Amino acid sequence: MDVVTGRSPISVDYGDYSFPVAQCAPCPVGTFKPGTGDDFELCQPCPEYTTVSSSDRRSCTCFRLAGGDSFDASIFALYFDKATLSCGLVPKSLVASIGDGADSNDSVYTRPEQFPCERGYFCSGGVRSPCPAGYYGDASLETRSTCAGVCSSGFYCPLASRNSTARVCGDANVFCPSGSAVPIPVWPGYYSVRLLPFGADSLLVSDVGFESYSVSSSGEQAPKNEDIRDGQRICEPGSFCVDGKKHLCPAGRYGDKSSETSSLCAGLCTRGYYCPKGSTSPTQRECGADGLICRTGSPEPQLIQVGYYSIGITNTTRFFQRPCEPGYFCIDGIKYQCPAGTFGATSGLSTAACSGLCAPGYFCPSYPSPPSISRTQNECGNSSVYCPEGTGNEPNSVTSGYYSVLTSGMAVDGRNATQNDAKICPKGFYCRQGIRIRCPEGTYGDVEGLSAASCSGWCPAGYFCPFATTDYRLNPCLPGTYATKGAAVCMTSPSSSQSRASVIKTFQVLPQEQVMKPPCTTHRECCLFGKITARKQQYLD
Structure with a gap:
C-alpha cells in the first residue's frame, strides 16, 4: 500500500493501464494485517475463542483469556500480543502507554512531515499520485493530473513515467501513437508506420528510461524504425501484411484487394502475362512478343527455345511453345514454311535453309501449297518440263527449240519424269515439248x-x-x-530406150529456173539431154 495515497497499484507489466489504481479493501472479519502491503495473504487470523478483529483490521481485540481463566478486571486489562498471537494481562495503568498494539502502523492521519513530489508523480491535497498511464512527469513538485504531457509517439508510458520516451513501443507488430499507455497490436491486414514528421528526431533527455532515440527519416517503413512505429495503415493491393510488416506480393502472383494477409496473395498470374513483385492484376503485363512465353504464374517472360514456336491468344500474350513440325522452320517464336525449293525432313528446324535443296528432277512446293518434307517431294512431270536442284512451286517449262535431259546420274527409265536440265536443239534436229x-x-x-x-x-x-x-x-x-x-x-537416170515424147512431156513441166541451171542433176530429163541450152529449148519446143 502506498503510505501517501492509501491505494495499492497492482503489480503488472503494462496491464496497469487497464487497472490503474485499485481501492483498498479491509481484511475479512476474524483476520488482521499488522503491516503494509497489497497481498491478501498478509491478512492473518485472529485467535479463535479469545479475540475478534479490530474495526480497522490492524489488530485483534481480546475478550477472554485462553482456557477461560478469570482475572480481576479492576486491576488488569486484556492485551493482544501480535508477536505471540495470544491474549495476556497488563496493569490498567500501563494500557495507555502500551496502546492497542497498532501504534507502529502509520496512517494518513498520523503524518509527521512532508516531502516534495518526485518526478513521475503529481501531488494534490497532500496526496501523491502516479502520473497516469500515457502521460509522464519530468519535473518534481508536479500538481497537474496530466503531469508534463502525453507520451511521445513511438513510445508508451506506464504509470509514473518520468519522460516522454519511457519505453520503446517494441516491434513492427505494435504501434504507439502519441499518449499511448500500452502498445496497440496492429490489426490483421494492416502494417505499422512511423508517421513522425521527417527531421523531428530530437527527443527529450532524461536520466531514466530512453533519454534520446534517433528516428530514421528514410521512410515510414524503414527497418530502423520498426520498434518505434506510431501508426498503422491498411495493406494496399499488390502487397500482404503479416506481423505489422508490409511485403510485396511475390513475383508471379498478384494481389487485387486491400487487407491481404496471405503470402499467396489473390493467386497466380494469368498465362500470357507476367507479374513482377507487387502486381495488382492477373494480367499485369503482357508477355511481349512471339519470342517470349509466359506460363501461368510467370514472374518474367521466358525466351522461347531455338526451333520452337509460341502459341497464345495474341502475338503479345504467348503462353506455350512447340517444336517446329517437319516442313517448317522457326525463328524468334514464329513458324514459317520451308521456302519453295527446299524441304524440311525433321522437326525443330531453325533456319530458312531447312533440311536442304530439293533434289534434281523433282520440285518442292511451298506456300500457298503445303510445305515439302522430302528431298524428292514431287517428280518433275514429263519431257516438256525440267527441274534443276532447288526447284520450287512449279517445274520449269522447256523453251521452244530446247529439249529436256537427265544429267543427275539417275537411271534413265524412259518415262522422262525426272528431267533436270534443258539443252538447245542441235543441228539436224528440231525440238518440241522438250523432245528432240x-x-x-x-x-x-x-x-x-x-x-x-x-x-x-x-x-x-x-x-x-x-x-x-x-x-x-x-x-x-x-x-x-x-x-x-x-x-x-x-x-x-532412166534408160535410153525411153521415148523422146515422154521426155519432152516431162521437160515441159519444169520451172524455168531449173532448166537454165547446169549441171543438170535435178530432173530425170537431164539424163537424156545433158545441159539444157536455149537452142535445145527451141528444139524441144
Missing part, C-alpha cells in the same frame, strides 16, 4: 534451236537429205543420178 526429233527426210537443219518440223527447209534439187541432215551441201547427187527438191535420196 530428227529433221525429216528431204529436209535439213543447219542451225541450232529449231522447233518446226520443216527444220531449215527442203533439201535443194540435186542433193539428197536423209534424216537429221545438218548440211545438204555434203550430199550432192553423183553423175548419172539426180534428185528433185526435198529428195531424201538421189535417183538413177
Whole structure:
C-alpha cells in the first residue's frame, strides 16, 4: 500500500493501464494485517475463542483469556500480543502507554512531515499520485493530473513515467501513437508506420528510461524504425501484411484487394502475362512478343527455345511453345514454311535453309501449297518440263527449240519424269515439248534451236537429205543420178530406150529456173539431154 495515497497499484507489466489504481479493501472479519502491503495473504487470523478483529483490521481485540481463566478486571486489562498471537494481562495503568498494539502502523492521519513530489508523480491535497498511464512527469513538485504531457509517439508510458520516451513501443507488430499507455497490436491486414514528421528526431533527455532515440527519416517503413512505429495503415493491393510488416506480393502472383494477409496473395498470374513483385492484376503485363512465353504464374517472360514456336491468344500474350513440325522452320517464336525449293525432313528446324535443296528432277512446293518434307517431294512431270536442284512451286517449262535431259546420274527409265536440265536443239534436229526429233527426210537443219518440223527447209534439187541432215551441201547427187527438191535420196537416170515424147512431156513441166541451171542433176530429163541450152529449148519446143 502506498503510505501517501492509501491505494495499492497492482503489480503488472503494462496491464496497469487497464487497472490503474485499485481501492483498498479491509481484511475479512476474524483476520488482521499488522503491516503494509497489497497481498491478501498478509491478512492473518485472529485467535479463535479469545479475540475478534479490530474495526480497522490492524489488530485483534481480546475478550477472554485462553482456557477461560478469570482475572480481576479492576486491576488488569486484556492485551493482544501480535508477536505471540495470544491474549495476556497488563496493569490498567500501563494500557495507555502500551496502546492497542497498532501504534507502529502509520496512517494518513498520523503524518509527521512532508516531502516534495518526485518526478513521475503529481501531488494534490497532500496526496501523491502516479502520473497516469500515457502521460509522464519530468519535473518534481508536479500538481497537474496530466503531469508534463502525453507520451511521445513511438513510445508508451506506464504509470509514473518520468519522460516522454519511457519505453520503446517494441516491434513492427505494435504501434504507439502519441499518449499511448500500452502498445496497440496492429490489426490483421494492416502494417505499422512511423508517421513522425521527417527531421523531428530530437527527443527529450532524461536520466531514466530512453533519454534520446534517433528516428530514421528514410521512410515510414524503414527497418530502423520498426520498434518505434506510431501508426498503422491498411495493406494496399499488390502487397500482404503479416506481423505489422508490409511485403510485396511475390513475383508471379498478384494481389487485387486491400487487407491481404496471405503470402499467396489473390493467386497466380494469368498465362500470357507476367507479374513482377507487387502486381495488382492477373494480367499485369503482357508477355511481349512471339519470342517470349509466359506460363501461368510467370514472374518474367521466358525466351522461347531455338526451333520452337509460341502459341497464345495474341502475338503479345504467348503462353506455350512447340517444336517446329517437319516442313517448317522457326525463328524468334514464329513458324514459317520451308521456302519453295527446299524441304524440311525433321522437326525443330531453325533456319530458312531447312533440311536442304530439293533434289534434281523433282520440285518442292511451298506456300500457298503445303510445305515439302522430302528431298524428292514431287517428280518433275514429263519431257516438256525440267527441274534443276532447288526447284520450287512449279517445274520449269522447256523453251521452244530446247529439249529436256537427265544429267543427275539417275537411271534413265524412259518415262522422262525426272528431267533436270534443258539443252538447245542441235543441228539436224528440231525440238518440241522438250523432245528432240530428227529433221525429216528431204529436209535439213543447219542451225541450232529449231522447233518446226520443216527444220531449215527442203533439201535443194540435186542433193539428197536423209534424216537429221545438218548440211545438204555434203550430199550432192553423183553423175548419172539426180534428185528433185526435198529428195531424201538421189535417183538413177532412166534408160535410153525411153521415148523422146515422154521426155519432152516431162521437160515441159519444169520451172524455168531449173532448166537454165547446169549441171543438170535435178530432173530425170537431164539424163537424156545433158545441159539444157536455149537452142535445145527451141528444139524441144
